[in-house]
Amino acid sequence: LxxxxxxxxxxxxxxxxxxxxxxxxxxxxxxxxxxxTGYWGDRSAAWDLKKVNGGLLIQDRDDHVLLPKDVSVVSNRAPTEQEMGDLLFAWRVAKFVKSNAIVYASHQRTIGVGAGQMSRVNSARIAAIKAEHAGLDVAGAVMASDAFFPFRDGIDNAAERGIRAVIQPGGSIRDEDVIAAANEAGMAMVFTGVRHFRH
Structure with missing residues (x-):
């Protein structure tokens, strides 16, 4: 620190x-x-409550801690040990970013963040712009997405920028296309099976 x-x-x-x-x-x-802050004990409430116009949204609390054993490698190439550490780091950061969230990370530090866009690919573009404005290079970094990629365009965009590995929940009807895009680019891709999706 x-x-x-x-x-x-x-x-x-x-x-x-x-x-x-x-x-x-x-x-x-x-x-x-x-x-x-001191160390916080276990939260007793199992629900996350959001006030919405005319009602209340009740959803599961996003408190799942992801470990390397919890992810599934779905690409031809598995992430390196360094990439896996960075993927898990980026995943933890994505939890606190408003959906649609994209986080670029390298060596356990955030490189760029794209948030709150209507499309995931636009969040990816914004994350790259933020990195560029900070003088940081995303080539060789990893990418975390808080929810699945509905199309391959987000992966193609990441590949153009030199992203080497991706962590995402999976679960799209087009997962095969998205995985194929990662394989074509030589990227490692892992699925978490859970999403953050913060609103």
Whole structure:
């Protein structure tokens, strides 16, 4: 954490606990706020409630923790160990991004995020634009999608940008086309079997 504080622009850090070295690094920068939340216990509520016009949306709480053993490799190429770590990291980030969510990540850090678009491919384009504006290269990165790809265009777009691996729930009637697009590009693709889909 201290290396991130020293090398990047940071305004707020929130974590269950903060190491002394991270506090020292934060104190050396102006206007950095550090919040230690403590460790949260288990949430007792099994439901996520959203108020909507004229009613209430009741849905399962999105609290599933995905492990490498939980994913299914559906492409010809399996992800490398580094790619798998980055895929799981990007998947965790995607949980907190408004649907349609696309997250690009590399070496356990977020490279670009596309959110809240009507189409998944537009979210992918926005994630690439955000990365470019930050001076970050998405080539060689991985991509997480909070829900399945309904068409292969999102994978084709990612391949053009050099994305090497994709994590997504799967479950589209066009999964075969989407997997074929990944195979044509030499990408690794894994299915989670669960989605985030945050509204």
């Amino acid at each position: 201290s290396s991130i504080i020293e090398s990047q622009f940071v305004e707020v850090i929130t974590a269950p606990a903060i190491a002394e070295s991270a506090l020292e690094a934060a104190a050396a920068k102006p206007n950095v706020r550090v919040l230690s």
